[in-house]
Amino acid sequence: MEPGFLLSGRYRIEDPIGRGSQSTVYRAFDELLQREVAVKLFRNDGDDLEHTRRQGQEVRILAGMGHHALVTLFDAGSDLSDPSARLSYLVMELVRGPDLRHRTAQGPLSAAHMALIGHDLADGLAYIHHHGIVHRDVKPANILLVDYSNEDRRPRAKLTDFGVAIMMDKSPAEGGGTSGTPAYLSPEQAAGEAAGPLSDVYSLGLVLLEGLTGKMAYPGAPVQSAVARLLQDPHIPEGLAPMWVSLLSSMLARDPAGRPAAREVSLALHQEVVNGAARHRLANVSSASDEEGRMRAVERYRILDTPADGAFDRIAGLAARLFSVPVAIVSVVDHDRIWFKAHHGTDVTEIGRDPGLCASAILQDDTWVIESAATDPRALANPLVAGEFGLQFYAGVPLRTPDGYNLGTFCILDREPRQFTAEDTRTLEDLAAIVMNDLELRLQSREAITR
Template identity: 60%
Template sequence: MTDSPQHPDGALLGGRYRLENQIGAGSMGTVYRARDEFLGRDVAVKVVRTAAATAEEQQQADAESKILARLNHHSLVTLLDAGTHLSGPGIQQLYLVMELVEGADLRLRLQDGPLAPRKVAQLGYDLAVGLDYMHDAGVVHRDVKPANIMLFDYRGDDARLRAKLTDFGVALIAREPQLQTGTFTGTAAYMSPEQARGHNVGTESDIYSLGLVLLQCLTGVPAYPGPALESAVARLLRAPAIPESMEAGFRVLLQAMTALEPQDRPSAHEVSLALYELAVTPRARHRMNQPLIPADEAERIAAVRRYNLLDTPPDGAFDRITALAARLFSVPVAIVSVVDTDRIWFKSHHGTDVEQIGRDPGLCASAILQDEAWVVPDARVDPRTLTNPLVAGEFGLQFYAGVPLHTRDGYNLGTLCVLDREPREFTRDEVLTLEDLAAIIMNDLEMRLENQRTLTS
C-alpha cells in the first residue's frame, strides 16, 4: 500500500491534530496545515504515503519515528511528534508533526537567479551543521533539495539569510538494513549516484545532494535537469559541470562533495568547517584584513592577559613540549601559539626562528574557533586553506594540525600545533596524543596562575 487516502479538512489525527488545509505534496506524502488542539498551536502534519501493512513493518516505523522525533537542532525544522492512524482495514499509516514554517523555500528563492557566494557559504554552513547533527544521530535525510530548505532572515535586512532543512519523510536510520534496494528514493535532480543505482545509501549521499544544491545556488541552474530517468542516469556518466571561473575554495569543495564514490566525499563536519571559512574569510578581507573573530573575543583576550604569556622570555618547559611534539609526529615545526588581537605570538617554537605573524594569515586563528583538533592533511587542495598565504606563498605549508589550548573557564588562548611542508595523514591516535600534550601545557599554566594568586593573596 503506497497511496494515502485523501484526508478531508477537519479530520483529527492522534486525537489532537485537526487538519485544516493542504499546503504541500510530494512523492512521499501530503503536508497539511493543522491545529494542535491540545496545546493550541498551529503545526504542519505530513501524512507519509508508505503504510505499514505488517506487524514487523509497524514496529520498524514506530522505532524510526521515535528517533526522528528526538532530533532537535537549530538547522532542522523541529519534528514535534509522530504517530500512526488507521488508514484502512488493518493498515497503520505514519504521520509526522512538525513546526509550521511561514516563509519561502530555497526553490522559490532560486527562481530570481543565483545567490552571492558568501550567502551560499552561509546557507551551506547552516545545512552542513544540521546534517552533521543528523548523521551523528545515525539518520540519513535522503532528500536534500531546494524545496526542502526553508530560508529565514531574522533581522529583516537580508544580510544573513539562515537555512533550515525540513521534510524527513524519506529519512532512514543509517545503521538499519535498507529494504528498498533497487528502487529510487529521493528527488532525481539531486540524488546521489548510489541512489540513482538503487543501492543502499549512507550519510555520504546527503553530502552529494547538498553539493548539487550549493552548485545550483552559485550557478542558478540545476546540474542535472530533465526527466527523472535521464537526470538520474546523467550523474553516472559525467561529473557535474563546475565553472572554472568559480572561486577556488568552492570549486575544490564541490568537486569533493560530488565525487562519484561515496568514500571520496568529505563528512558533513568537514564540509561545515570549509563553508565557515568561505563565509567568513571574504568578510575579513573586506574589513582591511581583520582576522577571524570568535563571538567571545573580548572575554577571550582578557583570559590571554590573565595568563601573562605575551612577549615573555623563552620557557624551557614549553620548549621541551614543542621539541617532543616534533619528534613524536616527525614534523619539522611545532609551535605553542597565543592568539592576540592582531597577531599570533609564538610562546615556544621548534624548527623556526619566527616569533610572531599577523593574525589573519595564521591558521591558529581558525583553529581557536574550534572546540577540537583542526587538521588539514593537504593544505594545497583543502578549501579551508588553499588560498592562505602560508600555503600559496614562499613558506609552502602543506600540513597543519592544531589543538586549542582550553582554559578551565572555556576560552581558547591559542594552540599547540605541528606543521609540515609535505602533506600527510594524521590518525585519531595522533590527535589524542596532541591533545594530551596540549592538556599538559594548560595544566602547567593553571598551576602557575594558581601560584601567582597564592603569592599575592
C-alpha cells in the same frame, strides 16, 4: 482535507503548504498550546506495508533527533473519528519562510548566503550521520529557509522530510534502490546501490552548486537525469571562488571514497563564513593608515588585556618540542610593546616594540626567518642578539586576520644558528593557523552573543 477540520480534536487544519506522493503538509493551529504548527498527513493506504513501515520509521527518526538544522517533531498520531478513513499524521514546527527550491527559482544566491546555508545543512547531516541515519533525499524542496521576522538577516536552513531515510544498520537490500529525487541522486543511488552518508554529501553538493549558479546540474526526465551522473561529472563554473571549486569538486566525486564527510564540509563552510565576515569588515574599514587599522583589529579580538588562560601555552610547548628549540612564543604587537600571550621557555611576558623581532615579522607577508642572527644584517645590532640573551635564530609567522591585518606572531627562537626548511615553514604556519582559528572562534562567539 478541508480547512477548519479539527484533527484528533486538537489541530485545526488550515491551508496546504507542501505536497508529495505519499503525504501533504498543512499549516495548522494547535488549539491546546495555542501555536501554529505544520501537520504532515500521510496518504491513507493501510494495504501498503512498505508505506506504513516508512511512516513508522520517519516518526522514530525524528523523535530521536534534536538539532537546529533539522525540523523538530512535536507529535504523531492517528485520527480515528471516521473508522473507514484512518488519518495518520506528524505534527512539526512550522518553519516560516520559503523552501530553497522556490528561492533558487528567483536566481542564484550569493556565495556568502550559500556558505551559511550549506554550513547549517552539513552540520545537520553530520549530526544524523553520527546517529546512524542517512537522509537519502537531500534536495532544495526539502530545505526550508527560516524567516524569524526580526532584524536577523542571516540565512538559516532546516532539513525536512525523512520519509525515505534509513538507519545505517539496515541490510544492504533495504538501503539500496533509487529512493530519492532523480535530479539529486548520488551516482551509487542512480546505480541502485546502497546509499551511505557520503550519498547525502553528494546530494548536498548538487544543492549548493544549484544555489550558486541558479541552474540544476542534471535536469531532464527522471531516467535521463539519474543516468547522466554515471556518465559525466557536473559542470562547476570556473568563475566560482577557488574554495568553492575545490569543495564542490570533492563533494561531487563519482567515487564516494573521494568525498569529504559531512563534518569536514561543515568545517570548511564555517571557515568560509568566518572569512566572508572578515572580508565584509574589510570593506567597511575607513581610509585610516594600515597601522591604525591593524590596531583596530587587535582591539577587535580583545587579546591585549585578557588574563592568561593557558589556551596557547600547549601549542607553544608543542612547537618547542617539534623544532627542538628552547623558546616558543605567541606574541601580540601593541603600539609600543610586544605582549607574550604564550611564552614557553621564558618568564618574560612583554618587551619593548623596537628591539622585538616580532615587530619586524608582522611587516612581512610570509614567515620571517633569520637562520644566523650574528651574521644577518637584519638582526646583527639587535639587543636580543648582541645582549645577554644571545639570540641566534628566529622564525616567526604573522598571525594574520582574514581581513589582512597582522596581530602578532607565532615564533620560535634558539641560541644556536640553524637551518629552516620549507617543510619546517609549513609546520610553523599550521601551528599559527591553529592559534588564529581559535581567536576567530572566540570573536565569532562574542559577536553571536551580542546579536
